[in-house]
Amino acid sequence: MDNAIHISILQLATILAACGFFLLAFWLQLRRFSRDIRSEPSGTPPAAAPWKLSPGLAAGGGATLVALVLVSRAVSAHRLTLGLSNYFDTFILLALLLTALWAWFEWTRHLRSLALFLLPTIAILILLGVGLDMAGYRMFHTRNPWMLAHVGSILLGAACFAAGGASGVVYLLAERRLRFPNRPGWRRLPAPPLASVEKFNRHAILLGFPLLTIAAVTGALWAMEDPHTMGPDWFYSPKVILTAVIWLVYASLLHVRLAPALRGSRAAWLSIAGFVLLLVVFAAANWMPGG
Amino acid sequence: MLLLAGLSHRTAPVALRETLAFDQVRAGESLRRLAVEFPGTEGVILSTCNRVELYVACNGAAQPTAEELAQFLARCHQISPATLGECLYHRRQEEVAEHLFSVAGSLDSLVLGETQILAQVKQAYQTACEAGTVGTALHALFQRAFAAAKDIHKQTGLSGGHVSVASVAVELLRGVFDRFDEKTVLLVGTGKMAGLMLRSLQALHPARLIATNRSPERTARMAAQWSLEAADYNRLPELLIAADIVLTSTGSPEPILTAERIKPLLKSRHYRPLVIVDIAVPRDVEAAVGRLHNVYLYNIDDLEQVAAGNRRRRGDQERRSREIVARHTEDFMHWFRARHTGPLVRALYQHCRRIGQAEVETLLAAHPELTPQQQQAIEKLARRVVGKILHLPVTELTAPTSHPKRMHLAEAIQQLFRLAPAAGAGEGAVAGTDAESGSLSDAANEQQRGADVEQPPRSG
CATH class of the missing domain: 1.20.120 (Four Helix Bundle (Hemerythrin (Met), subunit A))
Known part of the structure; x- marks a missing residue:
């Protein structure tokens, strides 16, 4: 059996912050979509100044934090394949993959609405990874x-x-x-x-x-x-x-x-x-x- | 001075608009003739199906009157000016800017928010550029119009949302299908409304368009009129299997398509999406059909409601668009007016500087003992005094203010200092106001400031 690499408090805090970033990106994107829907006759005029905090920035921040945790864990364990060796690392690697997919959807524009639903999925995957790790660490x-x-x-x-x-x-x-x-x-x-x-x-x-x-x-x-x-x-x-x-x-x-x-x-x-x-x-x- | 003479779908019947229409070649020729008849005049002719407008910017000397512009338009087409009569409208100064910005932003179009007009305005501007009749004023005016149109479409979404029943139906079809070149459209019935809807459907270029009706004669007539395939009404089940889009418009008092009738066909259709647009009153399709798997049913009420919702939203977008037009008009006119005061400001500075320079020279001649440093200090002092004295009047003259007040000030300055009237626009203009306290008489600096102000205001 391989040696267990438990999540440190710092890693846990970082990964939960990343999860928060993805949920923030989801909220921002939902807000952007609904801005069009809300523009009813009596509605407020569209914001002249666009949101500085964009979904892309929030999701990018989340992905950076996830990547930091993943790399730092792989380096400390001296294992390149750590991302495939236990639930936590596998799930956060999957979250990174999905973020890349999200970025592609965003970029293609006409698939943008698909991107919206990947963001909560990413957050769920991260939480699931943390939860499974807490419930019983497995390599x-x-x-x-x-x-x-x-x-x-x-x-x-x-x-x-x-x-x-x-x-x-x-x-x-x-x-x-x-x-x-x-x-x-x-x-x-x-x-x-x-x-x-x-x-x-x-x-x-x-x-x-x-x-x-x-x-x-x-x-x-x-x-x-x-x-x-x-x-x-x-x-x-x-x-x-x-x-x-x-x-x-x-x-x-x-x-x-x-x-x-x-x-x-x-x-x-x-x-x-x-x-x-x-x-x-x-x-x-x-x-x-x-x- | 900005002037506009024109007619549009709001003021003139289509026959007159057609008579007065310009193609590109004719527009170019006419503009060149305008420049010959009224020297120093800039011009652009905007000619579309819905409007013919002549935009003119003139610089004092050969200023055409409204009547002369009307006569010019009539002469271009060898018609009597009386023909134009009351169909022709005239605008002046900021009204011209406001009108052009509204036109470019599609606020004055027959179909509010359509984007084709912007391309037409750009084409008109291009034609005039090629004819060499666009100068500083019209260049700035049209660039600002493009920026205003861009802001309108970007900030209000005016071009989104359809307001006619046919275009709403097409929008919904586009929500279901991604391509139409392999789709079959079936028309059941020959109601009056069907023609309009059919035209929209034909624009999608479907693979097949089939018409059927209880009366074979009517089917044949409809098919011939709209270049459709005619089919026997008894083949309806088979046609419903082949069709992807069904348009019903019969006069039948009872629904002709019921859930019982459609449901058995779904399997043969391999559950392909089926969109049924029912524009008949009373309805041709039972409401239960819309609940079948992969079947989308829209009746005339649904379409009307969507169109009404879009129209309501448009009202709000239009109000916001007008605000954008007003903002751009104000910005443009500020630049436009300040630009006219430029030559006057320059003449004023030159006049005062000459006086200062003459006094300095007299003083220096009387005191040859002064060192070069002292001479320079005296020259600098004279420049600073001129700059300080003129700072406030020039600020007042070029500040954003109402046009008549500015004209009074300009006239007063001309009389008080015995300056020649402004030679006209297009020359170097100086409107810098807040940097005059220092070394103002520096010719290079002044030229630079003149060049800066000559640029039209930032657009977009």
Whole structure:
């Protein structure tokens, strides 16, 4: 078993501050979106001086703090792969990946509304990482190459599914706006056409699905290679069963052409459910043998 | 002096606007003729489908009157000035700036907030530049107009939000679909409103446009009129499977599309999104259809309500846009007027400096024993005295104030100091007011200040 690298008080404070920064960025971005929506006849004129504290600045600040914690921990542990070796570091690495994705969405502009929903996801991931670390610190068996591939692929897969989940939320909101065009507040929510969001969702899941499959296969290979860690009944553990359920959810989403009834809002709900389930599996796995 | 003569959709019928329209070549020729007839006059002709306007800036000597401008416009098209009659409006000075800024910002357009007009104003300015009839005044005026239009669109979002039923429908369609070149539009019925809506849909360039109706003759007529595919009404279920957008406009007293009728078709459609726009009264499509999976239903009331909401919002945006126009007009006119006082200020300084210099020379001739340092000190003293004395009057003359008051002051200074009237705009202008206490007679410094003030005010 690897040596545990516990979170210091300073690291905890920094990472919680980063979480605050991401939530601030979310609030700022929400405010920016709603400024258009609020410009009703009697509304106040738009702010002549634009906000100096922009969502980009807040998210950038959060990402810098996360990166500082990650690098300082990796340096103090003398391990470059620390980001793949335990829940806390893996989750904050995922948060960094999602921040990069957020920046890309912001930059493309027409996907800006997708970016909005990544920010709370990042904050949740950080809190989940801290929570899991508090609940019981676990190091993964990253000396085993299967395990390293397993954690690496699930990390990238989770980033794709988070993007898929965010696009699901945007789809549902945009659809609601289109179904009730007269309802104030929804009318001008900036969102790309439903068809674009649906396409993006499919691409995100198309990319995440093989990564999830690789993660499942490498995980199974590791469990078979090292049967003592997870026990002989690993195949029937809740983690494996839940993973199978997630795999099926995403497989069905990918086959919407075969099951067209899943198109539209149903696919959006499924992609949100898939990501939530993935987080549940992450949390559940913490208490299970083998990680 | 800024002048404007023109007519627009608010004052003139389309036939007269067409008669008076200028293409680029004709506008260039006419502007050159204007410069010949009224030497020293700057001009720009703005000619669009909705307006023909002649913007003129003149510098005193050959100032055309309103009638002369009307006659000039009439002569350009070989029509009688009487034809223009009361359709022609005239503006002067700040009214011209305010009008142009409103036009460029699309506040005077038929469709409020449209952005095409800005491109047309830019084109008119470009044409006049090529014809060589744009000088300092109109250059500054038009640059300021572009800045005002930019501020309006950026700060008020005036160009966003659609106010007609057809454009609201298109906006909603754009919310569902990302492309239309592979989509099929089905038109059911031949109601009067359908034509307007159809024109908007045709602008999306869908792959197919199919028309159907209970009456084959009417279908054929509609199809021929709008270049649509005509289809047999009995094939409606099949057409509904193929269609992505359905426009209904029948005179049927009962709904022709019900949830029971559409629901079985959804599977055959592979649950592709279906947008139904029902502009018939009474409604052609049952409300329950809108609750089906991936089906979006809009009736005429929905569209009207969205359009009304946008119109209400526009009212507020328009008010804010007018405030932006007023601000830009004030800024521009301040610069414009100060610019006219520039030559006078320069003449005043030169006059007083000459007196000072003459006295200094007399003094130096009478006292040859003075050292070069003492001579320099005396020259400097004379310059400082002139600067200090003129500081307050010049500040008063160039301060932002009402135009008549400034004119009175200028006249008073001209008479009191026996200065020649201002030679006109375009020459070096000095409006610097707060740095005159020091070495004012430094010619290089003055030239520099003149060059600074010559620049139009910062725009944007």
